[in-house]
Amino acid sequence: MNREKNILKLANNSFDLLIIGGGITGAGIALDAASRGLKTALIEKNDFAFGTSSRSTKLIHGGLRYLKQLEFGLVKEVGSERAVVHKLAPHLVIPEKMLLPLYENRGFGSILTSVGLKLYDFLAGVKAEDQRRMLTRNQTLKQEPLLEPKDVKGGAIYAEYRTDDARLTMEIIKTAVKAGAYVANYCEAVDFYYSDGILTGVRTLNQISGEQFPINAKVVVNAAGPWVDTLRDINKSKQGKRLQLTKGVHLVMPHEKFPVRQAIYFDVEDGRMIFAIPRGRTTYIGTTDTNYTSNIDEVYTSKADAEYLINAVNRTFPSVNLSLTDIESSWAGLRPLIHEDGKSASELSRKDEIFESKSGLISIAGGKLTGYRKMAERIVDLVMKKYYKEKFIPCKTERILFTGSEFKNNKEVNEYIATVAFRLRLFGVEEQASYLVHNYGKQCSSILSRLEGMDNNSGLVALKIAELKFCLENEMVIKPSDFLVRRTGLLYFNRPQLDEILIPVLMDFKTRFNWTDQQFESEKTEIELLIDKAINFAAQ
Numbered sequence: 001m002n003r004e005k006n007i008l009k010l011a012n013n014s015f016d017l018l019i020i021g022g023g024i025t026g027a028g029i030a031l032d033a034a035s036r037g038l039k040t041a042l043i044e045k046n047d048f049a050f051g052t053s054s055r056s057t058k059l060i061h062g063g064l065r066y067l068k069q070l071e072f073g074l075v076k077e078v079g080s081e082r083a084v085v086h087k088l089a090p091h092l093v094i095p096e097k098m099l100l101p102l103y104e105n106r107g108f109g110s111i112l113t114s115v116g117l118k119l120y121d122f123l124a125g126v127k128a129e130d131q132r133r134m135l136t137r138n139q140t141l142k143q144e145p146l147l148e149p150k151d152v153k154g155g156a157i158y159a160e161y162r163t164d165d166a167r168l169t170m171e172i173i174k175t176a177v178k179a180g181a182y183v184a185n186y187c188e189a190v191d192f193y194y195s196d197g198i199l200t201g202v203r204t205l206n207q208i209s210g211e212q213f214p215i216n217a218k219v220v221v222n223a224a225g226p227w228v229d230t231l232r233d234i235n236k237s238k239q240g241k242r243l244q245l246t247k248g249v250h251l252v253m254p255h256e257k258f259p260v261r262q263a264i265y266f267d268v269e270d271g272r273m274i275f276a277i278p279r280g281r282t283t284y285i286g287t288t289d290t291n292y293t294s295n296i297d298e299v300y301t302s303k304a305d306a307e308y309l310i311n312a313v314n315r316t317f318p319s320v321n322l323s324l325t326d327i328e329s330s331w332a333g334l335r336p337l338i339h340e341d342g343k344s345a346s347e348l349s350r351k352d353e354i355f356e357s358k359s360g361l362i363s364i365a366g367g368k369l370t371g372y373r374k375m376a377e378r379i380v381d382l383v384m385k386k387y388y389k390e391k392f393i394p395c396k397t398e399r400i401l402f403t404g405s406e407f408k409n410n411k412e413v414n415e416y417i418a419t420v421a422f423r424l425r426l427f428g429v430e431e432q433a434s435y436l437v438h439n440y441g442k443q444c445s446s447i448l449s450r451l452e453g454m455d456n457n458s459g460l461v462a463l464k465i466a467e468l469k470f471c472l473e474n475e476m477v478i479k480p481s482d483f484l485v486r487r488t489g490l491l492y493f494n495r496p497q498l499d500e501i502l503i504p505v506l507m508d509f510k511t512r513f514n515w516t517d518q519q520f521e522s523e524k525t526e527i528e529l530l531i532d533k534a535i536n537f538a539a540q
Contacts, residue, residue: 001177001476007206009182011213015041017383018202018217020189020231022046023053024165024369026223027172028376028397034179035400036380036393041215042181043204045188047482048173051225053369054166054486055299055333057250057275057286060085060093060370061160072123074351078370079124082161084398085373089171089405091413091441095130096162096277099264101140101316104151110134117158130159144261146317160263162277165369166486167439170475171402172372178403185476192220192235192361199235199360208478219383222363226296226334237357243365244339245296249305250286252329252492258283258313258320268312276313280435282328282493285309292334301330303537329492329534336365354378373397404441413437420444427451429463436467439488446470464488464501465508472512480509480523481530491530502527 017033019026022044034040044050060082086093100117102110117132126132133156140155141147173183186207193201193214201216222231226245232238255278263277276285288305303324310322338353352367352375362382367375377395384392407413421433436444451457451466471477471487483505485491490498502524510520 001174001183001474003184003186003476003478006182006184007187007213010041010043010184010187010204010215013039013041013182013216015039015182015215015217016388017041017219017221017380018043018215019221019223020044020202021223021225021227022048022169022173022183022185023051023223023225024049024169024172024372025053025225025364025367025375026221027053027169027176028372029221029223029379030176030181030183031172031179031400032373032376032380032395032397033383034176034181035396036384037391038380038383038388040176040181041217042173042176042183043187043189043202043215044183044185045205045207045224045227047185047479047486048183048476049166049169049486051227052333052335053169053225055248055250055331056165056369057248057277058163058165058279059096059160059275059277060163071351074368074371075120076123077374078368079120079126081370081373083125085163085168085370086161088398088400089168089402089441090407090410091405091416091437092168092171092402092439093161093163094438095410096160096263097130097157098160099140099143099155099157099262101144101147101155101264101266102153103267104153110154113156117156120158126159132156132158144264146260146319148316148318162263162279163369164439164489166489168369170487171404171441174403174475175400179400183476185482186478189231190234192359194359197359199357219387220361221379221383222361223379225365226336228336228363228365230296232355232357232361232363235357235359235361237355237359237361241353241355242339243336245292245334246337247290247292247299247305247332247334248287249301249309249332250284250330251301251306251309251327252282252284253322253326254328255281255283257326258285258317258322260317266316268315272312274309274312280493284492285313289335296334299332299334300533301332301537305332306330306537324537327535328495329531330537331492331534338366352378354382402441404443406442416442416444420448423448424463427458427463429460432460432463440470443470443474446474460497461501461504464497465504468505468508480506480527484527485530491534495531498531 016038017040019029019042030040030042114134121131135155137154188205189202190205191203199220204215205212229238229243260276260278265275267273313322355363417433417437421430424430424433447466447470450469471483477483
């Protein structure tokens with residue numbers, strides 16, 4: 001993906017559909033539209049997946065908590081979608097059994113949980129071998145010895161899927177490009193063009209060059225997540241329903257500090273449910289759910305957020321005795337939910353809604369990571385039926401594999417990991433095979449070819465430079481944070497590696513982009529600031 005060439009195409013063509021927003025929703029719409037033959041464009045004012053789509057709980061889950069809100073339709077939709085997305089990218093969407101402990105004095109009762117999980121399995125179409133299994137008290141404590149035995153009366157095991165949300169978004173965008181879409185990050189929609197009161201395009205700011213250019217399109221879709229209402233304001237169409245942003249925070253610590261044996265979903269005294277999920281060398285916990293009214297471009301973890309999660313863990317797993325100093329990283333994201341009078345943040349529906357302005361701007365908000373494909377289908381159906389009825393084509397994204405996803409099942413994924421590990425052994429980094437395959441799938445071969453072609457190709461730094469070169473050439477990486485945060489997740493899940501490779505990565509950027517020494521120091525300071533904000537909660 002060549003950003004400069006794409007921007008020239010964006011500025012010098014007229015499109016059937018322009019999407020504003022490069023998160024999971026916008027990416028899904030771009031793939032759906034392009035695969036149905038619409039001339040499609042997508043712009044994102046930051047990096048792809050910069051907002052909510054890199055700051056979720058990183059689960060493709062079926063929405064168990066929505067049973068409490070009696071949102072059966074939502075549970076059915078996102079539950080069945082899990083299996084679809086797993087089929088499209090089995091290396092990136094991975095089965096994860098979740099433990100749900102049950103207590104005497106809080107949360108669900110055993111009978112209600114058993115019935116609820118059975119209903120969940122039915123609505124979500126869970127295969128027989130993955131359906132819920134109820135546990136006795138002793139079985140639950142054996143499954144997770146770190147649990148406080150007091151009041152535990154049993155438990156349940158049920159099926160979820162884990163992913164890397166930013167990688168998933170990136171692969172969908174690349175698949176959309178393969179289908180014919182033109183995309184560009186760091187391009188902000190700053191105003192709209194109209195003819196006789198009808199929207200005809202977008203005035204766009206290239207955040208890198210500072211130049212502005214027009215994009216002409218018959219239809220414009222606003223899929224900007226937390227920024228949806230910002231664009232509705234510019235369009236002078238924010239009437240009726242509006243967004244209510246809620247903040248979700250996750251903390252990351254070394255797995256040795258919180259050595260849970262498996263993913264676990266537990267409730268706390270205020271009724272909130274919290275995940276604790278082992279991931280490689282770390283365990284991460286989340287999430288909070290609080291109203292957010294501050295700067296949506298700068299969202300970080302506060303000390304109160306961190307203390308809430310730490311205290312919740314320590315009450316449920318007292319032997320762990322976590323403190324703020326154990327936290328290695330964190331992230332905070334915003335949920336763009338639809339406001340409902342009288343409802344708290346955690347009570348708001350996660351269903352998506354579509355708004356159409358008189359000028360023709362189509363906005364979509366709400367929804368879940370898991371339901372991105374169905375959200376995209378609803379939008380593209382609407383666009384085609386309203387503007388391109390004569391050439392309507394049904395959605396076919398259920399059958400379009402993502403880039404790098406040429407696997408039939410989990411067995412083939414594991415076999416490929418072994419193949420990659422064998423090739424990496426020559427360079428002393430075979431332990432990186434699982435990470436690489438789960439991130440890039442069959443695209444690992446391109447990274448390995450780059451590694452094999454390097455003069456100094458031994459060790460972690462060499463591998464990361466080869467990975468960086470792949471991302472620079474194929475994933476529109478523009479800034480170091482694009483690579484270190486969203487393409488690799490190193491800021492969140494492998495701080496020791498980030499510390500080791502930071503200078504070599506910055507030096508590679510300096511060479512490729514002809515940075516001055518001053519630019520090098522500025523970019524280094526920016527990464528150091530991101531690290532500081534991920535752990536220095538007192539400043540938030």
